[in-house]
Amino acid sequence: MREIKHLPDSICMLKHLKSLELESSLLLEKLPDDLGRLQCLEKLHLMDCISLGGIPNSIGNMKRLKRFRLTHCRQVEKLPEEIGSLECLEELDLEDCISLRDIPNNVCKLKSLIYLFLRFCIRVKKLPKELGCLKCLKELNIDGSGISRLPQSIYQLKSLCIYGSRGQLESYGFTSLTMTSRYRASYYVEL
Known part of the structure:
Protein backbone atom coordinates (compact mmCIF):
# COMPACT_ATOMS: atom_id res chain seq x y z
CA MET A 1 0.00 0.00 0.00
CA ARG A 2 2.99 2.35 0.27
CA GLU A 3 2.92 3.25 -3.45
CA ILE A 4 -0.79 4.17 -3.76
CA LYS A 5 -1.64 7.88 -4.17
CA HIS A 6 -5.40 7.42 -4.54
CA LEU A 7 -7.68 4.62 -3.45
CA PRO A 8 -9.71 3.38 -6.42
CA ASP A 9 -13.31 4.62 -6.51
CA SER A 10 -14.37 1.00 -6.95
CA ILE A 11 -13.63 0.36 -3.26
CA CYS A 12 -16.90 2.16 -2.55
CA MET A 13 -18.75 -0.72 -4.20
CA LEU A 14 -17.82 -3.05 -1.32
CA LYS A 15 -21.21 -2.49 0.31
CA HIS A 16 -20.71 -5.00 3.13
CA LEU A 17 -17.17 -4.00 4.09
CA LYS A 18 -16.97 -3.57 7.89
CA SER A 19 -13.35 -2.57 8.41
CA LEU A 20 -10.91 -0.48 6.37
CA GLU A 21 -7.38 -0.02 7.70
CA LEU A 22 -4.61 1.79 5.86
CA GLU A 23 -1.28 1.97 7.62
CA SER A 24 1.90 3.64 6.39
CA SER A 25 0.37 4.53 3.04
CA LEU A 35 -16.30 6.86 0.63
CA GLY A 36 -19.56 7.35 2.52
CA ARG A 37 -21.16 4.69 0.33
CA LEU A 38 -19.44 2.17 2.61
CA GLN A 39 -22.48 2.28 4.87
CA CYS A 40 -21.70 -0.97 6.69
CA LEU A 41 -18.24 0.23 7.71
CA GLU A 42 -17.76 0.04 11.48
CA LYS A 43 -14.03 0.72 11.69
CA LEU A 44 -11.97 3.20 9.65
CA HIS A 45 -8.31 3.40 10.60
CA LEU A 46 -5.92 5.67 8.70
CA MET A 47 -2.49 5.56 10.34
CA ASP A 48 0.72 7.21 9.13
CA CYS A 49 -0.89 8.41 5.90
CA ILE A 50 1.37 11.44 5.99
CA SER A 51 0.36 12.81 2.55
CA LEU A 52 -3.40 12.54 3.08
CA GLY A 53 -4.93 15.99 2.61
CA GLY A 54 -8.41 15.52 4.03
CA ILE A 55 -11.49 13.45 4.72
CA PRO A 56 -14.40 13.50 2.25
CA ASN A 57 -17.68 15.07 3.36
CA SER A 58 -19.48 11.84 2.53
CA ILE A 59 -18.10 10.31 5.75
CA GLY A 60 -21.31 11.52 7.37
CA ASN A 61 -23.18 8.76 5.51
CA MET A 62 -21.35 6.02 7.43
CA LYS A 63 -24.16 5.52 9.94
CA ARG A 64 -22.61 2.36 11.46
CA LEU A 65 -19.09 3.72 11.95
CA LYS A 66 -17.99 3.10 15.55
CA ARG A 67 -14.23 3.68 15.44
CA PHE A 68 -12.48 6.36 13.42
CA ARG A 69 -8.74 6.62 13.86
CA LEU A 70 -6.90 9.28 11.92
CA THR A 71 -3.48 9.07 13.54
CA HIS A 72 -0.17 10.54 12.40
CA CYS A 73 -1.90 11.99 9.33
CA ARG A 74 0.07 15.20 9.37
CA GLN A 75 -1.43 17.04 6.38
CA VAL A 76 -5.09 16.93 7.46
CA GLU A 77 -6.07 20.49 8.42
CA LYS A 78 -9.76 20.04 9.17
CA CYS A 97 -2.56 15.29 13.40
CA ILE A 98 -0.27 18.28 13.73
CA SER A 99 -1.92 20.34 10.97
CA LEU A 100 -5.45 19.91 12.34
CA ARG A 101 -6.68 23.38 13.26
CA ASP A 102 -9.91 22.81 15.14
CA ILE A 103 -12.58 20.38 16.20
CA PRO A 104 -15.90 21.18 14.48
CA ASN A 105 -18.85 22.06 16.72
CA ASN A 106 -20.81 19.20 15.15
CA VAL A 107 -18.66 16.78 17.16
CA CYS A 108 -21.01 17.66 20.03
CA LYS A 109 -23.76 15.73 18.20
CA LEU A 110 -21.86 12.44 18.60
CA LYS A 111 -24.12 11.10 21.36
CA SER A 112 -22.37 7.68 21.44
CA LEU A 113 -18.82 9.08 21.68
CA ILE A 114 -16.84 7.51 24.54
CA TYR A 115 -13.23 8.29 23.56
CA LEU A 116 -11.84 11.51 22.09
CA PHE A 117 -8.07 11.54 21.58
CA LEU A 118 -6.30 14.74 20.56
CA ARG A 119 -2.75 13.90 21.68
CA PHE A 120 -0.18 16.13 20.00
CA CYS A 121 -2.75 18.03 17.93
CA ILE A 122 -0.62 21.10 18.50
CA ARG A 123 -2.72 23.52 16.40
CA VAL A 124 -6.02 22.67 18.07
CA GLY A 144 0.52 17.83 23.96
CA SER A 145 -2.35 19.64 22.24
CA GLY A 146 -2.58 23.41 21.93
CA ILE A 147 -5.74 23.61 24.06
CA SER A 148 -5.32 26.40 26.58
CA ARG A 149 -8.79 26.32 28.21
CA LEU A 150 -11.51 23.76 28.72
CA PRO A 151 -15.11 24.71 27.92
CA GLN A 152 -17.25 25.27 31.01
CA SER A 153 -19.77 22.65 29.84
CA ILE A 154 -17.17 19.89 30.29
CA TYR A 155 -17.64 20.01 34.07
CA GLN A 156 -21.15 18.61 33.58
CA LEU A 157 -19.64 15.27 32.54
CA LYS A 158 -19.36 12.82 35.41
CA SER A 159 -16.63 10.16 35.42
CA LEU A 160 -14.75 11.82 32.55
CA CYS A 161 -11.00 11.16 32.65
CA ILE A 162 -8.94 13.97 31.13
CA TYR A 163 -5.38 13.02 30.16
CA GLY A 164 -2.57 15.53 29.73
CA SER A 165 0.78 16.65 31.08
CA ARG A 166 1.04 17.72 34.70
CA GLY A 167 1.59 21.37 33.77
CA GLN A 168 -1.26 21.34 31.29
CA LEU A 169 -3.78 19.90 33.75
CA GLU A 170 -2.61 22.22 36.53
CA SER A 171 -3.07 25.21 34.20
CA TYR A 172 -6.78 24.26 33.99
CA GLY A 173 -6.96 24.42 37.78
CA PHE A 174 -6.80 20.70 38.56
CA THR A 175 -4.73 19.83 41.61
CA SER A 176 -5.58 16.21 42.35
CA LEU A 177 -3.71 14.43 39.55
CA THR A 178 -2.89 10.77 39.06
CA MET A 179 0.09 9.59 37.03
CA THR A 180 -0.80 7.02 34.41
CA SER A 181 1.25 4.17 33.05
CA ARG A 182 -0.93 4.19 29.95
CA TYR A 183 0.78 7.20 28.39
CA ARG A 184 4.40 8.01 29.21
CA ALA A 185 4.84 11.00 31.52
CA SER A 186 1.11 11.66 31.39
CA TYR A 187 -1.39 12.40 34.12
CA TYR A 188 -5.13 12.31 34.36
CA VAL A 189 -7.89 13.79 36.41
CA GLU A 190 -11.35 12.36 36.85
CA LEU A 191 -14.30 14.72 37.06
Whole structure:
Protein backbone atom coordinates (compact mmCIF):
# COMPACT_ATOMS: atom_id res chain seq x y z
CA MET A 1 0.00 0.00 0.00
CA ARG A 2 2.99 2.35 0.27
CA GLU A 3 2.92 3.25 -3.45
CA ILE A 4 -0.79 4.17 -3.76
CA LYS A 5 -1.64 7.88 -4.17
CA HIS A 6 -5.40 7.42 -4.54
CA LEU A 7 -7.68 4.62 -3.45
CA PRO A 8 -9.71 3.38 -6.42
CA ASP A 9 -13.31 4.62 -6.51
CA SER A 10 -14.37 1.00 -6.95
CA ILE A 11 -13.63 0.36 -3.26
CA CYS A 12 -16.90 2.16 -2.55
CA MET A 13 -18.75 -0.72 -4.20
CA LEU A 14 -17.82 -3.05 -1.32
CA LYS A 15 -21.21 -2.49 0.31
CA HIS A 16 -20.71 -5.00 3.13
CA LEU A 17 -17.17 -4.00 4.09
CA LYS A 18 -16.97 -3.57 7.89
CA SER A 19 -13.35 -2.57 8.41
CA LEU A 20 -10.91 -0.48 6.37
CA GLU A 21 -7.38 -0.02 7.70
CA LEU A 22 -4.61 1.79 5.86
CA GLU A 23 -1.28 1.97 7.62
CA SER A 24 1.90 3.64 6.39
CA SER A 25 0.37 4.53 3.04
CA LEU A 26 2.94 7.28 2.76
CA LEU A 27 1.94 8.52 -0.69
CA LEU A 28 -1.84 8.37 -0.22
CA GLU A 29 -3.12 11.89 -0.93
CA LYS A 30 -6.85 11.43 -1.34
CA LEU A 31 -9.72 9.16 -0.38
CA PRO A 32 -12.63 8.60 -2.79
CA ASP A 33 -15.27 11.33 -2.57
CA ASP A 34 -17.95 8.63 -2.31
CA LEU A 35 -16.30 6.86 0.63
CA GLY A 36 -19.56 7.35 2.52
CA ARG A 37 -21.16 4.69 0.33
CA LEU A 38 -19.44 2.17 2.61
CA GLN A 39 -22.48 2.28 4.87
CA CYS A 40 -21.70 -0.97 6.69
CA LEU A 41 -18.24 0.23 7.71
CA GLU A 42 -17.76 0.04 11.48
CA LYS A 43 -14.03 0.72 11.69
CA LEU A 44 -11.97 3.20 9.65
CA HIS A 45 -8.31 3.40 10.60
CA LEU A 46 -5.92 5.67 8.70
CA MET A 47 -2.49 5.56 10.34
CA ASP A 48 0.72 7.21 9.13
CA CYS A 49 -0.89 8.41 5.90
CA ILE A 50 1.37 11.44 5.99
CA SER A 51 0.36 12.81 2.55
CA LEU A 52 -3.40 12.54 3.08
CA GLY A 53 -4.93 15.99 2.61
CA GLY A 54 -8.41 15.52 4.03
CA ILE A 55 -11.49 13.45 4.72
CA PRO A 56 -14.40 13.50 2.25
CA ASN A 57 -17.68 15.07 3.36
CA SER A 58 -19.48 11.84 2.53
CA ILE A 59 -18.10 10.31 5.75
CA GLY A 60 -21.31 11.52 7.37
CA ASN A 61 -23.18 8.76 5.51
CA MET A 62 -21.35 6.02 7.43
CA LYS A 63 -24.16 5.52 9.94
CA ARG A 64 -22.61 2.36 11.46
CA LEU A 65 -19.09 3.72 11.95
CA LYS A 66 -17.99 3.10 15.55
CA ARG A 67 -14.23 3.68 15.44
CA PHE A 68 -12.48 6.36 13.42
CA ARG A 69 -8.74 6.62 13.86
CA LEU A 70 -6.90 9.28 11.92
CA THR A 71 -3.48 9.07 13.54
CA HIS A 72 -0.17 10.54 12.40
CA CYS A 73 -1.90 11.99 9.33
CA ARG A 74 0.07 15.20 9.37
CA GLN A 75 -1.43 17.04 6.38
CA VAL A 76 -5.09 16.93 7.46
CA GLU A 77 -6.07 20.49 8.42
CA LYS A 78 -9.76 20.04 9.17
CA LEU A 79 -12.49 17.52 9.73
CA PRO A 80 -15.70 17.76 7.71
CA GLU A 81 -18.72 19.21 9.53
CA GLU A 82 -20.58 16.06 8.47
CA ILE A 83 -18.66 14.15 11.13
CA GLY A 84 -21.49 15.11 13.49
CA SER A 85 -23.79 12.73 11.59
CA LEU A 86 -21.89 9.64 12.79
CA GLU A 87 -24.50 8.65 15.36
CA CYS A 88 -22.81 5.34 16.30
CA LEU A 89 -19.27 6.73 16.62
CA GLU A 90 -17.72 5.66 19.94
CA GLU A 91 -14.05 6.47 19.31
CA LEU A 92 -12.49 9.44 17.52
CA ASP A 93 -8.70 9.26 17.61
CA LEU A 94 -6.83 12.15 15.97
CA GLU A 95 -3.44 11.63 17.60
CA ASP A 96 -0.52 13.52 16.08
CA CYS A 97 -2.56 15.29 13.40
CA ILE A 98 -0.27 18.28 13.73
CA SER A 99 -1.92 20.34 10.97
CA LEU A 100 -5.45 19.91 12.34
CA ARG A 101 -6.68 23.38 13.26
CA ASP A 102 -9.91 22.81 15.14
CA ILE A 103 -12.58 20.38 16.20
CA PRO A 104 -15.90 21.18 14.48
CA ASN A 105 -18.85 22.06 16.72
CA ASN A 106 -20.81 19.20 15.15
CA VAL A 107 -18.66 16.78 17.16
CA CYS A 108 -21.01 17.66 20.03
CA LYS A 109 -23.76 15.73 18.20
CA LEU A 110 -21.86 12.44 18.60
CA LYS A 111 -24.12 11.10 21.36
CA SER A 112 -22.37 7.68 21.44
CA LEU A 113 -18.82 9.08 21.68
CA ILE A 114 -16.84 7.51 24.54
CA TYR A 115 -13.23 8.29 23.56
CA LEU A 116 -11.84 11.51 22.09
CA PHE A 117 -8.07 11.54 21.58
CA LEU A 118 -6.30 14.74 20.56
CA ARG A 119 -2.75 13.90 21.68
CA PHE A 120 -0.18 16.13 20.00
CA CYS A 121 -2.75 18.03 17.93
CA ILE A 122 -0.62 21.10 18.50
CA ARG A 123 -2.72 23.52 16.40
CA VAL A 124 -6.02 22.67 18.07
CA LYS A 125 -6.44 25.61 20.43
CA LYS A 126 -9.93 25.01 21.81
CA LEU A 127 -12.68 22.47 22.21
CA PRO A 128 -16.29 23.11 21.17
CA LYS A 129 -18.26 25.01 23.82
CA GLU A 130 -20.98 22.37 23.99
CA LEU A 131 -18.64 19.42 24.62
CA GLY A 132 -20.59 18.79 27.83
CA CYS A 133 -23.45 17.47 25.67
CA LEU A 134 -21.42 14.30 25.09
CA LYS A 135 -22.93 12.41 28.03
CA CYS A 136 -21.21 9.12 27.04
CA LEU A 137 -17.71 10.67 26.90
CA LYS A 138 -15.45 8.84 29.36
CA GLU A 139 -11.94 9.65 28.10
CA LEU A 140 -10.50 12.87 26.69
CA ASN A 141 -6.79 12.93 25.88
CA ILE A 142 -5.43 16.41 25.19
CA ASP A 143 -1.80 15.68 26.07
CA GLY A 144 0.52 17.83 23.96
CA SER A 145 -2.35 19.64 22.24
CA GLY A 146 -2.58 23.41 21.93
CA ILE A 147 -5.74 23.61 24.06
CA SER A 148 -5.32 26.40 26.58
CA ARG A 149 -8.79 26.32 28.21
CA LEU A 150 -11.51 23.76 28.72
CA PRO A 151 -15.11 24.71 27.92
CA GLN A 152 -17.25 25.27 31.01
CA SER A 153 -19.77 22.65 29.84
CA ILE A 154 -17.17 19.89 30.29
CA TYR A 155 -17.64 20.01 34.07
CA GLN A 156 -21.15 18.61 33.58
CA LEU A 157 -19.64 15.27 32.54
CA LYS A 158 -19.36 12.82 35.41
CA SER A 159 -16.63 10.16 35.42
CA LEU A 160 -14.75 11.82 32.55
CA CYS A 161 -11.00 11.16 32.65
CA ILE A 162 -8.94 13.97 31.13
CA TYR A 163 -5.38 13.02 30.16
CA GLY A 164 -2.57 15.53 29.73
CA SER A 165 0.78 16.65 31.08
CA ARG A 166 1.04 17.72 34.70
CA GLY A 167 1.59 21.37 33.77
CA GLN A 168 -1.26 21.34 31.29
CA LEU A 169 -3.78 19.90 33.75
CA GLU A 170 -2.61 22.22 36.53
CA SER A 171 -3.07 25.21 34.20
CA TYR A 172 -6.78 24.26 33.99
CA GLY A 173 -6.96 24.42 37.78
CA PHE A 174 -6.80 20.70 38.56
CA THR A 175 -4.73 19.83 41.61
CA SER A 176 -5.58 16.21 42.35
CA LEU A 177 -3.71 14.43 39.55
CA THR A 178 -2.89 10.77 39.06
CA MET A 179 0.09 9.59 37.03
CA THR A 180 -0.80 7.02 34.41
CA SER A 181 1.25 4.17 33.05
CA ARG A 182 -0.93 4.19 29.95
CA TYR A 183 0.78 7.20 28.39
CA ARG A 184 4.40 8.01 29.21
CA ALA A 185 4.84 11.00 31.52
CA SER A 186 1.11 11.66 31.39
CA TYR A 187 -1.39 12.40 34.12
CA TYR A 188 -5.13 12.31 34.36
CA VAL A 189 -7.89 13.79 36.41
CA GLU A 190 -11.35 12.36 36.85
CA LEU A 191 -14.30 14.72 37.06
